[in-house]
Amino acid sequence: MVEVGVPKVSVVVPAYNCGRHIEKLVASLLRQSLPADEFEAIFVDDGSTDDTGARLDRLAAQHQQIRVLHIENSGWPSRPRNLGIEHARGEYVFFADDDDWFAGRALERLYDCAKTYDADVVIGKMAGHGRGVPRELFRRNRFDATLANAPLIDSLTCHKLFRRAFLNEHDLRFPEGGKRRLEDHSLVVRAYFLSRRTCVLSDYTCYHHVHRRDESNVTAALLDPSSYFASVRDALDIVDAHTEPGPLRDRLHRRWLRNEMLNRLRGKRLLTAPEDWLEQFALETQKVIQDRFAPGVAAGLPPLLRAVAYLAERGRVADLRRLARWEAGIGAHGTIDDVQFADTAVTVTVAAELRSADQPIGFRADDGRDVLVLPVEEIDPGVLDATAQVRKARLDVVARRRETGDEIFLPVSFETERVAGRSGTETVHLRHRGTTTIDFGALNGGRTRGSWLLKARITTAGWTEDAHLPLLFVCRTDGSRPRIRDERKVWNRVRSAVGRRVRR
Structure with a gap:
């Protein structure tokens, strides 16, 4: 049982000279489905020299769930996060950054997962905006994940839900004393080893991780x-x-x-x-x-x-x-071969391959092995043995909601074709063909309102690359039949219009 008056979740946010960039995070906290009296947001102003402190004080005066601590500048997020833990009253603690934001039901879903499975740690699905997030970890829900049975090690940022008593029991804190890179890693790795149960919530995108283009956030400078x-x-x-x-x-x-x-x-x-x-x-x-x-x-x-x-x-x-x-010239190239419609479902057939500039990535036969062809000599052929990776080469089709960055792995059946290289060479390259059916009545739990793009994702030999496919699916309401826009036709119209203007 939770003590009466104790919040379910404390969200701890280090803040330094974030100014207007904090508005999206604050707005996302204020629209949480978890009632305002069941969570708190603790902003730790790390000696900001702009109007950040004043902004936060105004918010705290207006909203009961927001608290603000002001400290002298520490120069790094560790000290503010540790102070946030000390002042937190919630049963669970979530560490957020000042330029990120939450989905509307994130805190409710994370807390319910933690209580249902009695978890010490819950990792909510993340969407990346200009930065990478774990992909394989969020392929499915995992309610008893360990470092041995799941790719937890791919997620070492602190943007997770932790039981506060668990943090205190094991004295889990961020390292202080100057600018300590990878400060998340020391806490999160220890937490994974010590956690009695860790859950991964993958059927709801909880947290949106943002790369600030102005590069003014505290950890953006070139590392020593x-x-x-x-x-x-x-x-x-x-x-x-x-x-x-x-x-x-x-x-x-x-x-x-x-x-x-x-x-x-x-x-x-x-x-x-x-x-x-x-x-x-x-x-x-x-x-x-x-x-x-x-x-x-x-x-x-x-x-x-x-x-x-x-x-x-x-x-x-x-x-x-x-x-x-x-x-640097490598990318995935994809095409759409066929599209079939049936009520709210669409079946799409795609083809994709990896290329460097205009040339497909090649493999050379060597004593029964597939050896990756690279433009560097004097590398042991055993190092370049790609036989296992060629066998396991994978094509995924991913739907991404343009408005929010949510990504959903779609069910896909695919085959990989070995295509002979140019005449006179002994190389082959891989071409992948796959078919997926997207039911917009059920995709993302039926939460489909918005615009959905498709990507063909190729994984092989050390690359995971996305080819953006030129179809846009627009759902006016959740679960409705999508309108489909062929971006190839739009581009052709634009190109024709530009051509006409040039000719004039």
Whole structure:
């Protein structure tokens, strides 16, 4: 039983010079389906020098569920979040950022899930706006998720619901003392190991994670490699303290190798990095690979990332740059082959493939193996062995609501065709064809009002890329038959109109 007068949820929000950017978050809190007397929002003003503090004070005076703490500037979200925990009265605590926002029933759905399954941690489905969010984790609901049976390790931001007594029992707090990168990781990883039950709520998009284009939020500056890798090692120490050497530890370590190191040494991210920074970052990556990771960590990566790890471990920065220039041109290309209608349902057949510039991604036959073809020489063919990934290559079709960013995996049947390369070559590339039926009477639990776009998502050999398909489905009301707009026809009309003007 919850103590009378105790809120069900405390939302803790660090705020620093956010100004008008906080309005969307506040508006989303004020329209929560959870009654105002059943939750509280604690904004911790971290010494803002603009009008943020005054804005928050006005809101607190107007709304009983909003509280404000003012502190001297700490320079990082850790101190404000920890103070929020100390002042929270709710049975559960959710950590939000000042530029993000909640869906209307988010707090109610998260709390109901936590109570139904007696969970210490609940991860609500996230939608990304200009930033990535976990994809596979939210493919389905998971009501007893662990690091061993679910891809929890893919979600290490703190934007989750935590039982407050659980946080206090284990003294789970964010590391303080200067600007500590990856401060979320130390708390969240420990929480995953200590949680008696962790749930993943995937059938309702709870939280919208936003990338501020003005880059003025506190963690947007270019990271310092030395202190950054100290934080990486701290996270790895937590994993090591709770696991024995072997497949589980390797899989968990792989997350930091992939996300925090290799993904910064590839494609457009590498090409936009300053030269001296890149040299230092590559050196720190080399040290961690050599000092901390067992061979099984890199071995479990797909071939593209194995190649990046191989080059990084050997300090081959020039080859990393060469590979990045090639990879920067990679994208998924998709077409719609057929569309069939039946009341509120639409059946769509699509075809898609990965290309770099105009050339499909190729694989070379080598002693019965499929070897990924890259524009870099002197890489062990075993590193580039893509046989398993070619067999497991996947095509998903995803519906995305344009107004909110909600994404839904659609049921799809697909096949992968091996297509021979140009005459005189021994390479093949993969072309995927799939069919999905979208029932707009049932999609997203019947909450379909709005405009829905389709994406063909290809996963193979180290890439997950989306091809935007040129159909837009518009539902005037929830569950209604959609109107369909073929974006190809719209574009053709625009192109024709421009052509006429040019000719004149």
